[in-house]
Amino acid sequence: MRDELRNKRVAVLAENGFEQSELTEPKKALEEAGATVEIVSPQRSTIKGWQHTNWGDEFPVDRMLDDARGEQYDALLLPGGVMNPDKLRINPRAIEFIKHFVDSGKPIAAICHGPWPLIDAGGVKGRKMTSWPSLKTDLRNAGAEWVDQEVVTDRGLVTSRKPADIPAFNKKMIEEFAEGVHSEAKGDSVPRPAQIR
Numbered sequence: 001m002r003d004e005l006r007n008k009r010v011a012v013l014a015e016n017g018f019e020q021s022e023l024t025e026p027k028k029a030l031e032e033a034g035a036t037v038e039i040v041s042p043q044r045s046t047i048k049g050w051q052h053t054n055w056g057d058e059f060p061v062d063r064m065l066d067d068a069r070g071e072q073y074d075a076l077l078l079p080g081g082v083m084n085p086d087k088l089r090i091n092p093r094a095i096e097f098i099k100h101f102v103d104s105g106k107p108i109a110a111i112c113h114g115p116w117p118l119i120d121a122g123g124v125k126g127r128k129m130t131s132w133p134s135l136k137t138d139l140r141n142a143g144a145e146w147v148d149q150e151v152v153t154d155r156g157l158v159t160s161r162k163p164a165d166i167p168a169f170n171k172k173m174i175e176e177f178a179e180g181v182h183s184e185a186k187g188d189s190v191p192r193p194a195q196i197r
Contacts, residue, residue, distance in 0.1 A: 004178050006034035011073040013040050013065070013097060017083025020049030020056040021163045022111045026077055029170040035177065038062035038073075042091055050081045065093050070100025075177040080112025080132065089117040098123065105181045107156040109173040111166070115139060115159055128152055129159040156182035 010030050014023055023039075030037050041047050041061045049056030070076075076098065078085070088094040095117060101108050102123035110118060112132045118124050125143030130152045139146045151160045151168040158176050160169035176182075 002032065003034040004174060005030060008035045008074045008177060009072065010035045010037045010075045010077060010177065011040045011063075011068065011070075011097075012037060012077045012079065013088065013094060014047055014079055015041060015084045015087040015091075015094075016043065016048045017050050017081050017087070018047065018079045019081035019084070019112055019163065020051045021166065022079035022081065022114070023049065023059070023077075025166045026079070026109065026111070026170055026173060029174060030077070030177070033174050033178075035075075037077075038068075040065055040068045040097070042066075042087075042094065050083065065091075065097060068097065070097055070104070070106075073101075073106075074180065075107045076101040076109070077173070078108065078110035078114035078117065080110075080114040082113055085113045085116035089120045095120045105156060105183060107158070107173075107176040107179065107182065109158040109169065109176070111160045111169055112162055118157075123157070127157055128154040129157060130161050131159060132161055155184050 027037050039062045042065045043061055046058040046060055048058050098117055098121040102121050115131045119142040124139055128145045130147055130149050136146045150165040151172045153172050156176050158172045
C-alpha cells in the first residue's frame, strides 16, 4: 500500500474529545500509504483525545478550521468519540467544511460517532452506511440505509462502527481515497490533486 496515496492531501477534522485510536491509527495508515495528513480543528494549537473512559493525549493542530478550505484537500477523515462530533455538528464552519466534500464527491471516511455531523452537512440521504449503534435512528431519520457491518462503502463514503473495526476501515478508506472523486456521488467533478494556496 506504500505510495498508493502519494500526492493526496487528507484533512482530519476533529475537536477535543475524539476517540484517540480512531484518529491515530487511520492517520498512520494514510501516511504509510503516502498521503499528507493534516489535523484541522476549531481549536488553535492542540486537541485532546479520549481513550475509552478517560482523557488521552494532546495532539498538535496543523491548520485551524478558520484557515482551512475544502479545496485544499482530496479527502476527509472524521474520527469518532462522543464529544468530538457533537461539537462539530453545531459549528457552522465545520459543517460548511464537511459540505465541500459531500457536494464535490470527494471521498469521506467516518468511524463510530464520526458520521454524526454528516447528517447536518447533507451527506447521508440515500447512502448505505454504518456507525456506532446509538446513531442508527438519527442516520435512518436523515435518509440513510443503516446496516450493522464492520465497514460499509457507498460511492466514496466509508463508515465503520467502533475501534475494533479499524483494520477493515483503514483498508477500505485507503482504497476509496486512492480512487478520488466519485462522479456518481457528485456528478461532473474531475479528480485532481488538491493545491495549497
